[in-house]
Amino acid sequence: MTYSPLPIAFFARPTLEVARDLLGHLLVYHHPAGDTLAGQIVEAEAYTQNDPAFHPWKSVDRETGLIKPEGRTAAFFDEPGRAYIYNVYYSNWLLNVVTEPEGYAGAVLIRAIEPLEGLDRMRMHRVAARRDRDLTNGPGKLTQAFGLDGSHHGLPLTAPPLYLAAPPEPLTVPIATSSRIGLTRGIDRPWRFFIQGNAYVSPGTPSDQRKR
DNA sequence: TATATGATTGCCT
DNA sequence: GGCAATCATATAG
Numbered sequence: 310m311t312y313s314p315l316p317i318a319f320f321a322r323p324t325l326e327v328a329r330d331l332l333g334h335l336l337v338y339h340h341p342a343g344d345t346l347a348g349q350i351v352e353a354e355a356y357t358q359n360d361p362a363f364h365p366w367k368s369v370d371r372e373t374g375l376i377k378p379e380g381r382t383a384a385f386f387d388e389p390g391r392a393y394i395y396n397v398y399y400s401n402w403l404l405n406v407v408t409e410p411e412g413y414a415g416a417v418l419i420r421a422i423e424p425l426e427g428l429d430r431m432r433m434h435r436v437a438a439r440r441d442r443d444l445t446n447g448p449g450k451l452t453q454a455f456g457l458d459g460s461h462h463g464l465p466l467t468a469p470p471l472y473l474a475a476p477p478e479p480l481t482v483p484i485a486t487s488s489r490i491g492l493t494r495g496i497d498r499p500w501r502f503f504i505q506g507n508a509y510v511s512p513g514t515p516s517d518q519r520k521r
Numbered sequence: 522t523a524t525a526t527g528a529t530t531g532c533c534t
Numbered sequence: 535g536g537c538a539a540t541c542a543t544a545t546a547g
Contacts, residue, residue: 354528362528398529399541405528418528437531449529459542491528513529 310426312337312347312474314467320389324408324415328355329502331406331473333480336422338455339470344430346455348422348445349476352503352510354489356405358414362495364395365414392471394452394462401449402458406466406473420448420490420501423509431455447511482506488517 312335320327331353338346356363393405393416409415422445424431431444431454438444445451452458457471466472485505488496496516503510 356528364528395528396542397527399539401529401541403528420528447529453530489528493527 314472317390320408321410324355324357327408328353328417333476335474346427348424351423351507352421354418355500356416360495362492390467392464392466402452403448404452421446421509421511422451442508446509487515492516
């Protein structure tokens with residue numbers, strides 16, 4: 310199966326639009342071993358420059374709205390369509406897509422996908438997964454299943470080997486929203502989008518529903 | 522150099 | 535649902 314990558318223009322738009330539109334789209338990776346891994350995005354979250362939960366938040370000029378070219382992460386937020394891969398809690402890598410026109414900052418975190426192709430390799434990478442639905446139902450799990458880590462940071466997601474592609478057929482199922490998962494700041498923003506009822510959506514609880 | 526902390530996962534009760 | 539794991543990065547001293 311071959312897929313065609315989305316153009317940069319798809320990502321050079323408001324982050325919330327990109328996050329919502331990305332549902333149903335495909336994440337494709339031509340693995341160095343020769344096989345192809347692919348899955349349909351079923352859950353994503355938006356992170357914008359006007360957002361305390363956004364990593365380079367402090368690098369955004371509050372008056373102009375433009376990102377200042379300083380700091381380590383800021384460098385990767387000036388070109389839409391690239392991968393921002395971040396490490397949290399030990400060895401968990403999270404995959405983001407950089408959004409917004411050049412000069413502005415934003416990113417979409419890909420939180421869960423439904424595997425379509427390359428299941429055997431995903432099972433090899435994810436020895437802890439008891440069932441197939443545990444292969445990719447979380448942001449750290451899907452990077453593990455695909456074999457992605459910090460070495461893929463900064464890659465363009467608009468060309469092989471790693472890219473996003475349009476779905477074979479348009480999405481007809483309803484898209485639901487909630488607050489984002491696992492945050493300590495910006496928990497009030499309903500910027501998580503997911504496909505209601507899909508078995509591969511991550512099991513986490515939205516931040517604003519958590520007891521403290 | 523030293524320490525705090527997080528966009529998580531998986532195993533335990 | 536509780537909680538430990540023990541990584542990369544930012545920021546402080």
